[in-house]
Amino acid sequence: MAKLSADASHDKMKFLTKSRFEVYLESSMNDAFDPSKELTPDKLREKLDKPITHYWINSSHNTYLTGDQLKSHSSTGMYMEVLAQGCRCLELDIWDGDKDDNTPIPIITHGGTLTSKIKFEDVVKAINMFLTQNPNCYPLILSLENHCSIPYQDQMTLIMKKVFGERLYIPHPFDLDYLPSPENLRGKVVLKGKKESGIDMDEDEEEIDERSSHSIESSLEALMMNSSNSLGSIPELVKRSESGNTEIPRHPIEITSQLQGKAFRISNEAPLSYSDRKLLPRAEEFADEENDRLLNSKQMSMKTVQTVDTQHVKIAPSLAEITLFHGTRHKSWEQSNAMPTHHMHSFNDSKVSQRLCRQGIENIGNWMKYNSSRMSRLYPSGLRYKSSNFNPLLGWSTGSQLIALNFQTTDEFMHVNHGRFRQYGGCGYIPRPITSFLSRNGTISRDREVLLKIRVMSGSRLPKPHGTYSGDCISPYVKVSVHDVTIDKVGAREVTKTCKTQAIKGNGLNPFWDHHDFFEFIIKRKSVAILLFTVHNESDDAFIACSSIPISCLRLGYRSVKLFDAWHRRSGAFAFASLLVEIEMYDHQKYKKAEEAARQKRRTAGPRFISLD
Structure with missing residues (x-):
């Protein structure tokens, strides 16, 4: 209060003028990121005194x-x-x-x-x-x-x-x-x-993957350098793989690149056709699922040809x-x-x-x-x-x-x-x-599910894409995403939900979103989940600014969300950019019970009549 009040009389009366309340809403004192998480050096020493394995x-x-x-x-x-x-x-x-x-x-x-x-x-x-x-x-x-x-x-x-x-x-x-x-x-x-x-x-594992990735990267490099006679451009190959079409036109070519004492070949020869060397075809073990079909197809064989004496590293x-x-x-x-x-x-x-x-889940427990x-x-x-x-x-x-x-x-x-x-x-x-961590009895600990409700209300001083000072006025919209994880008997899986506001035409200075509905997110693991705000321009979906906050660090109520540039810097055109949002959070099970009780009460109350006498 004292920091925002203009004079002593306001301090005694314990209220703010409208203009100063607006300043407070956008100030760091009202940040959606909990300032108590910004620890002092003494508090840091207390928190960082366990073995290094206990930290991200x-x-x-x-x-x-x-x-x-x-x-x-x-x-x-x-x-x-x-x-x-x-x-x-x-x-x-x-x-x-x-x-x-x-x-x-x-x-x-x-x-x-x-x-x-x-x-x-x-x-x-x-x-x-x-x-x-x-x-x-x-x-x-x-x-x-x-x-x-x-x-x-x-x-x-x-x-x-x-x-x-x-x-x-x-x-x-x-x-x-x-x-x-x-x-x-x-x-x-x-x-x-x-x-x-x-x-x-x-x-x-990392050395094996490095060796494999060098083989793949050199093969991709060779493809790009020999595009006129190659099996096809990289985007084309990826597109074929993603569509399930692994039929690659056969051409009588062989691309060889000799690098760091290893020969990388892309050809349509049969595997194990090099009798004088040992083949280490490792790519499929490290490929994304979408690329496995391409890398392992009969028409295209990516192989790392390597002499046996390079399988070991002397330190x-x-x-x-x-x-x-x-x-x-x-x-x-x-x-x-x-x-x-x-x-x-x-x-x-x-x-x-x-x-x-x-x-x-047993495998996750061992991990x-x-x-x-x-x-x-x-x-x-x-x-x-x-x-x-x-x-x-x-x-x-x-x-x-x-x-x-x-x-x-x-x-x-x-x-x-x-x-x-x-x-x-x-x-x-x-x-x-x-x-x-595993619990003392060897089971996986869980957070209580929470219901997070977010309403984007307004923005302030939103810059143009890339922080430029020239060009047309932007028409901003906001994406609100929650990145979460769920763990069950099958395993661990990523859970991401994204909601989007409508665009406000030609106003990046003080856009106002005139709606009363909240975006709702059910969060399984509050201790890990992350809330992400990203602001974009409607005309080309260009990225403007963002802010990322751990769910465990959120403050509830009407809060200011500081925005950062793509490199997470808050300077220049981004120094004062922010969003005003309303944040609510509830225990999900209790919230469901309260909603059900309210619905039951409305059903049993029966019709209401208004007397005209």
């Missing part, structure tokens, strides 16, 4: 890429960009580069593609610059996709020790049994990679010594749940949706048990060559800590991720809710 961690996939997975630029600046957005797990895809006076120069690139290369050392220096500016930030996890020979691995170790200095976390023997907390690791750099040293190690002892998390391959839940706590699994999103979350004391990382399938993202809610709801997304793609699921990590001041770490 904001994570990036192929952090260095600025665009697609095939031919976009690699950029050191992307690391600074995602760190500024609150990301705390970064990926570095490292390969042997050139040598300078016999000194190895490790590089970062997406192997087997046309993406450009950047120096590993430059990336490490950029990350250290962020730590210098933010010395008290919670730990940065570097996911090292290591494709380097031993001399280059030794050089990587030297670079990290020299640049990071004391910030580089070197695990002690006791850490291998009890993982430290984010609070204990504050200001540190933690490495994920391979822990065992000096011996040949079987590939983990330099110097690098193993400074690595905390050891990536291992999942073989069975019995083996996985008996592994040391510093061992961790990685799965692509296709495997999660097809194998982890659609094989019954959640594993995540209670060990780390797991989920990442986009190798077939997402356009850098699209997947819905992270399945992973969050079943306890995965690291859901790695393509930050360069500002799609709906990236907005959902930004909403999740708005809590705790954007520090990148969110305590997992109790529902993401």
Whole structure:
């Protein structure tokens, strides 16, 4: 009150003038996002003192890429960009580069593609610059996709020790049994990679998928580069697959691309026709369901032809010594749940949706048990060559800590991720809710169903698409979506419902939606679900602005929803953009009983008569 009242007399009378009440409605004090979730440093320390497995961690996939997975630029600046957005797990895809006076120069690139290369050392220096500016930030996890020979691995170790200095976390023997907390690791750099040293190690899931995706991507690249004689353009191939038509015209062609010592071939030869080499056809294991028919069709065979001696990866002892998390391959839940706590699994999103979350509740229970004391990382399938993202809610709801997304793609699921990590001041770490753990008796915990009712009332200072200052007046409409998950005997499934307002013609300054109906959403898992507002222009459906809020962070009543640009920034033309909404939330079962009681009362009351006397 005191902040908004013009003079002392208003304070004593405890009321606001109309103009100041309007200011209050749009102010941060009336934000739909609960300000109590923005914790002070002291409160953060209390919340972030459990083992690191107890937290969701904001994570990036192929952090260095600025665009697609095939031919976009690699950029050191992307690391600074995602760190500024609150990301705390970064990926570095490292390969042997050139040598300078016999000194190895490790590089970062997406192997087997046309993406450009950047120096590993430059990336490490950029990350250290962020730590210098933010010395008290919670730990940065570097996911090292290591494709380097031993001399280059030794050089990587030297670079990290020299640049990071004391910030580089070197695990002690006791850490291998009890993982430290984010609070204990504050200001540190933690490495994920391979822990065992000096011996040949079987590939983990992510390495296999990387190898497979490099094969697919190189094949797609070859198709694009040889479009005049190829099997068809990528959109055409995808269209055929989605329509179920896998008949591909036969042409007497063979496309071969020799990259990183591996030969990638697309041809109509019979499988296993190369007697002198071992075939590793892994693509179908990691394909989306819609693409399986295409990849496995008899007319088109995508194969990774690879010599046997590249199936194992040897790890330099110097690098193993400074690595905390050891990536291992999942073989069975019995083996996985008996592994040391510093061992961790990685799965692509296709495997999660097809194998982890659609094989019954027992399988989900094993997955959640594993995540209670060990780390797991989920990442986009190798077939997402356009850098699209997947819905992270399945992973969050079943306890995965690291859901790695393509930050360069500002799609709906990236907005959902930004909403999740708005809590705790954007520090990148969110305590997992109790529902993401198994209960003490080994059952899956559940939230009480709630009914969420949303009414969009008005908007204020809505910018033009892309924040431009010129062009025609916009005709905005608002989409309201709830992203949720349901878990039953069949498995875990994504549940998304979207409602839309009508467009307000030619008014982005102060549009008003004159309707009294609420959008209604039944929410199964309140602790995980996300509410997403997106504003669009009617003429071309262009994205204007958005806001994403965890259901557990909502405030009820008449509230202001702050809007952000596609990169989740609130500046420039977006600095004052907002929506005014009305929010109601009820226990769903109690609400249904109350409605039924009201209907029964109306039925038994009988007709009402009005006396005219």
